Amino acid sequence: MKLILVFTTGRSGTAFLSQAFGGARFQKKKIHQAVGADALVTHEGWGGIPVSKLKGQNDLSSHSSAKIVDKYLNNMIIKSKSEYPMAEKYLVTDHRVGRYCIPSIESTNIDYQVIRLFRDHKDVASSFLRRVRKRRSEYTKAEFLKFYNEIWSHSFYQPNDEFVINKISNDIWDNISMYDKFLWYSKEVDAQWSEVKKILPRNKYLEVTFDEIIKPVGLNKVMRFIEIPWSKKWAEIRANG
Numbered sequence: 001m002k003l004i005l006v007f008t009t010g011r012s013g014t015a016f017l018s019q020a021f022g023g024a025r026f027q028k029k030k031i032h033q034a035v036g037a038d039a040l041v042t043h044e045g046w047g048g049i050p051v052s053k054l055k056g057q058n059d060l061s062s063h064s065s066a067k068i069v070d071k072y073l074n075n076m077i078i079k080s081k082s083e084y085p086m087a088e089k090y091l092v093t094d095h096r097v098g099r100y101c102i103p104s105i106e107s108t109n110i111d112y113q114v115i116r117l118f119r120d121h122k123d124v125a126s127s128f129l130r131r132v133r134k135r136r137s138e139y140t141k142a143e144f145l146k147f148y149n150e151i152w153s154h155s156f157y158q159p160n161d162e163f164v165i166n167k168i169s170n171d172i173w174d175n176i177s178m179y180d181k182f183l184w185y186s187k188e189v190d191a192q193w194s195e196v197k198k199i200l201p202r203n204k205y206l207e208v209t210f211d212e213i214i215k216p217v218g219l220n221k222v223m224r225f226i227e228i229p230w231s232k233k234w235a236e237i238r239a240n241g
Contacts, residue, residue, distance in 0.1 A: 001077050001080065001081055001087060001088060001090055001111070002089045002090070002111040002112065002113065002155070003073060003077070003092060003106070003110055003111070003112045003113075003114075004087075004089060004090065004092065004112070004113045004114075004115065004226050004228075005092055005097055005098040005101060005102055005112065005114055005115070006092070006093050006094075006098040006114075006115045006116075007095075007098045007102050007114055007115070007116045007117070007183065007189075007193055007196065008095045008098065008117035008118070008119070008189070009095060009098060009119065009124050009128035009186050009189045010049060010095040010096075010100070010124075010128070011123075011124050011131070011153070012056050012095070012118070012119035012124060012210050013119065013213050013214065014043060014093040014094070014095055014115050014116055014117065015043055015093070016119070016213065016214065016235070017091070017093045017213065017222070018042065018043035018091075018093040019231075019234045019235070020039050020219055020234055021034055021035065021089075021170075021223075021226075021228050021229075021230050021236035022034060022035075022041035022042075022230070022231075023035035023092055023220075023231035023234055024232075024233070024234060025139075025234065026043065028043060028044045028045075029044055029045055030042065030043075030045060030162065030194055031084075032082075033084075034088075034089070034091065034208040034228045034229070035083075035228070035229045035230065035231045036085065037089070037227075037228045037229060038086050038087055038088045038089070039087055039088060039089035039090065039091065039228050040080065040087045040089070040090045040091070040092075041090075041091045041092045041093070041228075042085075042090075042092055042093070042094070043094060043179075043214065045092075045094075045140040046076055046092060046094060046097060048073050049072070049094075049096050049097055049100060049153055050068050050069075050100070051155070051156075053101055054068060054100045055158075055161050055162070055163075056162060057063075057162060057163055058116055058162045059163055059166075060100065060103035060104060060163050060165060060192070060194075061103040061104045061106075061107070061196070061199055063107065064103035065103065065104040066105075067110055068106035069100070069101045069104045069105060069106035069108055069233050070107075070109065070110065072101070073105075073108065073110050074108075074109075074110070075102060077110075081202050088133050089226070089227075090114050090203070091226065091228060091230060095123050095230050096155050096233075098114070099157075099189065100194070102114055102196060102200075103158065103195075103196050103199070104109065106200055106204075112204065113204060113205070113206075113225065114200060114204055114205040114206070114228055115205070115206050115208060115222060115225070115226070116131050116197070116205055116206065116207040116208070117208060117209070117213070118184075118190070118207065118209050119209065119210035119211075120207070120210075121183055121187055121190070122183065122188040122204070124182065124183075124186040124212070125179050125180075125182035125185075125186055125211075126179070128182040128185075129178055130180060131137045132148065132178060135147055135148075135205065149213065151223040156185050157185055157189065158193070159173050159189050164188055164192075165188065165191040165192065165195070165230060166184065166187065166191055168184065168186050168190075170215045179215070201234055205220065205223040206221070206226075208221060208222060216232075216235075219235060235236075
């Protein structure tokens with residue numbers, strides 16, 4: 001089974017890709033058969049991502065990181081093949097899987113392709129800020145703090161992670177705004193990708209922007225790369241809604 005992973009920040013079109021290529025209304029924790037193909041698509045249908053183990057690595061592309069990633073991805077492939085024996089490809093749009101697994105994937109035995117999905121840093125930061133503010137209005141103070149701390153510890157890069165490129169001291173980090181923290185994160189993802197693509201064979205990855213994929217020409221570009229057709233019906237619903 002070939003894995004197709006997405007290297008991105010989140011809030012960058014991953015849910016849109018999942019719906020367009022899964023040919024179904026977007027639902028978290030769901031696995032869909034791709035349109036007209038022996039392939040699977042999911043956005044957040046995988047659990048057990050070894051984020052804490054990988055955050056402790058000095059280099060996400062290291063041999064020790066590759067061992068962690070190889071074990072995790074192969075276990076997920078075995079599980080997926082047992083449930084969907086006819087599937088030959090699996091598009092996983094969860095940005096956590098992509099960001100933490102792609103840097104060392106070339107050192108594993110996984111058959112893979114990578115989509116590098118980029119969105120303007122300010123747009124990413126603003127989108128995350130809106131999401132966080134919405135949660136703050138819905139949660140109690142304790143619930144919000146738990147949510148906010150978990151997205152940084154379980155999902156995003158943090159300035160004190162061993163492998164980050166753009167280090168920031170705790171004193172500075174503790175005194176900058178939420179928006180600036182999300183802006184730092186988006187730029188750090190970009191810096192990490194610049195290093196990752198030095199390792200990956202050129203035919204293994206496609207670089208595409210958020211502004212491209214919300215249009216048919218961009219989806220066609222992705223389709224030609226991964227050889228999975230997209231659904232015009234579901235793409236239009238997501239883009240308009």
